[in-house]
Amino acid sequence: MNGAFFRPTRFSSTRRGFLKGAAAVAAGAGALLETGMAQGQGNTRSIDCHHHFLSPAYIKALGTHDGKKLNGYTTWFALDRLKDYTVQQDLEAMDRDGCATSMLSCTTPGIWFGNPEETAMLAREMNEFGARTVNDHKGRFGLYALLPLPSVELSLKEIAYAFDTLHADGVGLVSSYGNVWLGDPQFRPVFDELNRRRATVYVHPIDAPCCQELMPNLSATVLEYNQDTARSIYSMLYTGSATRYNNINFIWSHAGGTLPGLTGRFGLGTKELPDVNDSLMSKTPEVNSKLYHLRRFHYDTAGSANIVQMTAMKLLVGASQIVIGTDYPFGTVGAIVKNLQKCGFTPAELQGIYRGNAVKFLPKYA
Secondary structure (H helix, E strand, O other), X not given: OOHHHOOHHHHHHHHHHHHHHHHHHHHHHHHHHHHHHHOOOOOOOEEEEEEEOOOHHHHHHHHHOOOOEEOOEEHHHHHHHHOOOOHHHHHHHHHHHOEEEEEEEOOOOOOOOOOHHHHHHHHHHHHHHHHHHHHHOOOOEEEEEEOOOOOHHHHHHHHHHXXXXXXXXXXXXXXXXXXXXXXXXXXXXXXXXXXXXXXXXXXXXXXXXXXOOOOOOOOOOOOHHHHHHHHHHHHHHHOOHHHHOOOOEEEEOHHHOOHHHHXXXXXXXXXXXXXXXXXXXXXXXXXXXXXXXXXXXXXXXXXXOOHHHHHHHHHHOOHHHEEOOOOEOOOOHHHHHHHHOOOOOOHHHHHHHHHHHHHOOOHHHO
């Protein structure tokens, strides 16, 4: 290097000052990072399993149907909160909270507006939009593809396209369609195919037509969403569907909704539950099948990262079955992580919830 541009003796004091300052900045940054981690704001490299997106066609459809009751929910809520969705804003929010990967899925009211052809069109458009987002941002997003349920025939076609062409990571459903829950035999061909493919099925709640506006001025998000999730879980158990679809990895939103409060009604709270690490779990699904399946399902933390619900879920199913879910854009990884750190989990259990548990069924994001 030319000496005219590098004179260490002349600039040594300035250089020492710069290095001293740089060291101080680095130390300060380390302290800030440590503080941020303690507050749940650091880079946990989380995998968000409950993360919503909208395509332009879906936003337009919500506007067309605005104000009508569609499978139990008025679309104005979703439209009002999600109409400005952009992938760039999504990425910025993920980066702020240290979220490595988000699994894209549709939220309520879903895509069933009473017209099978429209539903199939929206499923395809949303899935292709989601797949483009995944491909454009490698490793940052995954896709739970939409299915045009309640049409079985159209759903089987979309399963083939979603997995074989778009390479989706799973499918995203709502907890009921009309007054029919997921364990109902009419959906058997769809779940048989998903079972054959060993698919992941993420389930988002909705309020079924049977149970709308039971109490005036009470949002469905307070009670009915949680209850419909529990209904759908129970429909899987009492119809034998959970055993029939033993190869499907189910993820239930909001820590299973009202599930923890119903364990006695499910016949699980009348005697001491076996420990989650008990050898019972290595036996066949027929042994105490309700508990077996509840403990093989996964549950996300959206709206549920509090000590009461997390303690109950840890006892009932074990920390290994809990995964991060934010309900983005209604929640954030930072807030969820901060609350989880107050729920009595060990550091190893927290790391599992942040990403390790999800990596088991999403290995390509490891």
